[in-house]
Amino acid sequence: MMAGIDSSINGCTTSLEDLLTSPVSLPDYSSALSRMGRDVQDNRLRRLYSEACKSDQPKIFLCNGLPNADTLPVVGASFLLRDGSVVELDRTDMAAVGIYGLCEGLPELREWLTELHRVEHEPPQLIRTDHPEPFMLTITNGITDGLRGMFHILLEEGDHLLVEDVIYPNTIGTFQLFGAKPQIVSSDEGGMLAQDLEDVLGTWATTHPNTKRPRVLHTITFCNNPKSNTWEIERMIDIYKVCRKYDVIILEDAAYYFMQFQQRRRGFQSIDVDGRVLRFDTFSKILGAGYRLGWLSGPANLVQKFVLSMSQNTVHPSLLSQLMVNKLLHQWGLEKFHSEMIKLADTYQQKARHMEAALQRYMGDVATWNFPSGGMFFWVRIKGVSDTSQLMEEALAEGVAIVAGRLFSPDQAPKPFIRLSFSVAGVEEMDRGIEILAEVVKKIQGKL
DSSP: OOOOOGGGGGGOOOHHHHHHHOOOOOOOOOSSSSHHHHOOOHHHHHHHHHHHHHSSOOOOOOOOOOGGGGGOOOOEEEEEEETTTTEEEEEEHHHOOOOOEEEOOHHHHHHHHHHHHHHHHOHHHHHHHHOOEEEEEEEEEEEHHHHHHHHHHOOOOOOEEEEEEOOHHHHHHHHHHOOOOOEOEETTTEEOHHHHHHHHHHTHHHHHHTOOOOOEEEOOOOSOTTTOOOOOOOHHHHHHHHHHHHTTTTEEOOOTGGGGGGSOOOOGGOOOOOSEEEEEEESSTTTTTGGGGEEEEEEHHHHHHHHHHHHHHOOOOOOOHHHHHHHHHHHHHHHHHHHHHHHHHHHHHHHHHHHHHHHHHHHHTTTTOOOOSSSSEEEEEEEEEEEHHHHHHHHHHHHOOOOOGGGGGGTTOOOOEEEEEEESSSSHHHHHHHHHHHHHHHHHHHHH
């Protein structure tokens, strides 16, 4: 286990020990699937080519519609890192970019990330040699793409997705594409409330007659967007037990995992005895959003369905991005990667302290907030205001862009909150922006 990871996950509480040593309660994967998930088929051309490539016997390829490598103009690339080192892609690498790759991603990159999970998260599926469900990891075009693909195979029109009371707007739009509806479960700073989840699922047949009980739960466990809270391990255990009882699949959005300001707290995958957790990670926040690269991991039964869905959609993530990131990670190694993540989190924590100082200076009497556990945001409650939509519009008119809490509401209910980002603005910009925002807040409060 790497230094800098909260060891409380490793069995310091009796409830955790009991869970980690309990028998596997394998989910009913077939019942979790949507009709599209059950029916999705492999891309037959992809399968033919993959099978042909597996054999060591020399062969002549007359089957594939690939561009001729001699016609492609780019034969090499160099990426200069901030520390002065260079990541080089040679002719062999660029030849690989010129053809189609495996839907599940570069094998070398997947192996590196699987080892990262083994060391960082210790998933029972990887650690327990007798686990009946294999662990699988596949490369994605980022978390939004990963969620879209998984919603495709798990949700259908009329289904309800279990969610927290505020979630990232893109996620709302993505599950609504498939006709699913949000089922809000109450939460606090420690995470989703297990008793509320039990009440929702236990009374479903009475409260929602003739509708299927929710079988999928989504959450951002670390440095939640927008609330910036991180779940307590005890809360994860309680929620996991309820999901186990009602055979619910957990979608864990880990976009901000490496941005935790204190020792990194592990998530659902580290307590996933059964194989009911699908974890979505991304390079967007740690290497760059434009690479459009992330990864999905969890039970092979469901991850393989995602790969089949991708084979009929985006085919595979960018090979150029995969090759560059793969070379960088192998150049760094796990220890260097770990130290870079600590520096990343420290940088954002310093920026958060600058924003908190500005908030205290200008808005201490008109708003309340908690210091974030990590990530990029403050979730600020405006006193005396029930809906911050007008505040968002008036602040923008004064040159300050913020996000009203209503945009994060799964049911579009008004919220007295705003989300403020400290990731991009410099110290002076931050200070001036909060000063202007405070003036707008006071003007609106004076009208009420």
